Amino acid sequence: MAERTKRRWKFSLPVSIVFLTIAYIYLSTVFVFIDKWFGLSSSPGIMNAIVFSALAIMCVFNYATAILTDPGRVPSAYMPDIEDAESPIHEIKRKDGDLRYCQKCSRYKPPRTHHCRVCKRCVLRMDHHCIWINNCVGHANYKVFFVFVMYAVITTVYSLVLLVGSLTNDGSKEEDQNGGSYRTYHVISGMLLVPLSITLAVLFGWHIYLVLHNKTTIEYHEGVRALWLAEKGGNIYKHPYDLGPYENLTTVLGPNILCWVWPAANHIGSGLRFQTAHDIAPGTSASK
Ligand SMILES: [Zn+2]
Ligand SMILES: [Zn+2]
Numbered sequence: 001m002a003e004r005t006k007r008r009w010k011f012s013l014p015v016s017i018v019f020l021t022i023a024y025i026y027l028s029t030v031f032v033f034i035d036k037w038f039g040l041s042s043s044p045g046i047m048n049a050i051v052f053s054a055l056a057i058m059c060v061f062n063y064a065t066a067i068l069t070d071p072g073r074v075p076s077a078y079m080p081d082i083e084d085a086e087s088p089i090h091e092i093k094r095k096d097g098d099l100r101y102c103q104k105c106s107r108y109k110p111p112r113t114h115h116c117r118v119c120k121r122c123v124l125r126m127d128h129h130c131i132w133i134n135n136c137v138g139h140a141n142y143k144v145f146f147v148f149v150m151y152a153v154i155t156t157v158y159s160l161v162l163l164v165g166s167l168t169n170d171g172s173k174e175e176d177q178n179g180g181s182y183r184t185y186h187v188i189s190g191m192l193l194v195p196l197s198i199t200l201a202v203l204f205g206w207h208i209y210l211v212l213h214n215k216t217t218i219e220y221h222e223g224v225r226a227l228w229l230a231e232k233g234g235n236i237y238k239h240p241y242d243l244g245p246y247e248n249l250t251t252v253l254g255p256n257i258l259c260w261v262w263p264a265a266n267h268i269g270s271g272l273r274f275q276t277a278h279d280i281a282p283g284t285s286a287s288k
Contacts, residue, residue, distance in 0.1 A: 005070035005073070005140070006068055006070065007067075007069070007070050007135065009067075009068065010134065012131075014131045015132070015133065015134050018063065018132055019060075021192060021196075022056065022059060022060060024188075024189075024192070025155075025156070025159055025189065025192065026053075026056045028185045029052055029158075029159045029162055029163070029189075030053070032166070032182055032185045032186075032189075033159070033163050033165070033166040033186075034048045034049050034052065034162055034166070036169070036182065037162060037165045037166040037169050048162065052155070052158060052159070052162070055151060055154060055158065056155060058147075058151045059151045059152055061263070062144050062147050062148035062151060063133070063148050063152075065141070065148075066133045066135065066137070066141050066144045066145045066148050067133045067134060067135055069135075069141040070140060070141075071123045071124065071126070071135060071136040071137060071138025071139060071140050071142075072123060072124030072125065072138045072139035072271045073122070073123075073124070074102075074105070074107055074108075074109065074113060074122045074124065074272075075272075076107075078107070078110060078272065079108060080099050080100075080110070081273075100113070102115050104120075105121060105122050107122065109122055110124060110272040110273070111274060112124070112125040112126070112139075112219070112241075113125065113126065114126040114218055116136050117129075118136075119135075119136050123138040123139075124138050124139035124140070124272070125138055125139035125142065125216060125271055125274075126138045126139075126216065126218060127145075127210075127218065128216075133145070139271035140271065142216075142252065143252065143253060143254070144263045146207055146211065146252075147260075147261060147262075147263045148263075149203055149204045149207060150204060152200050153197065153200045153201050156196050156197035156200060157197050157201075159189070160190075160193045160194070160197055163186060163189055163190060163193065166186075211249060211252045211253065212245045212248055212249065213239060213248060214239070214241045214242050214248035214251060214252065215239055215241070215242070219239065223237070223239055238277065240277060240278065241274055241275070241277070242277055243275060243276075243277055251275070
């Protein structure tokens with residue numbers, strides 16, 4: 001189990017907006033949509049409220065963990081593995097080797113580490129800097145970020161189903177005095193939920209692609225360039241950390257399928273060294 005280093009809580013407007021949005025969606029779903037569709041005292045109403053609350057709790061828990069977890073720092077004693085490296089030490093930055101150096105931090109960079117301009121430091125296995133969590137997504141919080149996006153997709157789609165269901169069942173029940181104000185909830189929630197669920201689903205699909213290829217967002221963009229350069233030179237380029245879909249999934253999300261949806265189960269190693277396709281089958285070097 002990997003250690004998670006905690007960060008101090010800092011105020012951020014985007015994070016506050018996300019928390020307010022979650023609170024608004026939660027309250028309108030439980031107390032308006034579920035109540036109007038089933039009635040909160042009926043058993044289907046209670047069941048839906050319990051399931052939706054559990055999903056909302058998972059969202060908030062994973063979201064807070066992604067914010068509060070340090071994505072991964074380069075230890076001050078870190079020295080690249082010189083024996084492993086094929087190039088001389090004066091080379092400052094190599095795409096797939098150990099001897100990469102950050103001039104801003106005046107420190108060697110482990111493989112897959114990148115310097116974040118916003119955080120003003122190097123981040124292990126950096127994926128991207130996310131303003132919505134006011135933090136970098138990196139080695140130590142990638143999984144919790146991935147699981148958060150997954151729960152957020154399920155929760156927003158579920159809420160949307162309950163919204164539509166409560167609208168279609170509107171006619172079967174007596175129109176009460178609050179009918180007009182309930183409509184406002186439906187309109188505001190619909191305007192939030194439709195773009196939100198589409199954006200989150202696209203983001204989740206993108207990260208499923210990345211996990212299946214054991215790539216970070218940065219490596220995807222670097223890979224596009226490397227592929228172009230390799231093709232121009234008549235060579236083959238293969239992402240060095242791509243170990244095959246199943247190996248990639250277990251490397252990023254953990255060895256047990258049950259822990260893929262559970263954020264606490266994290267088996268991710270130090271973030272300083274990563275297995276490459278070359279380690280498994282020597283001779284199939286990443287970039288030829
Ligand atoms: Zn740096
Ligand atoms: Zn950052």
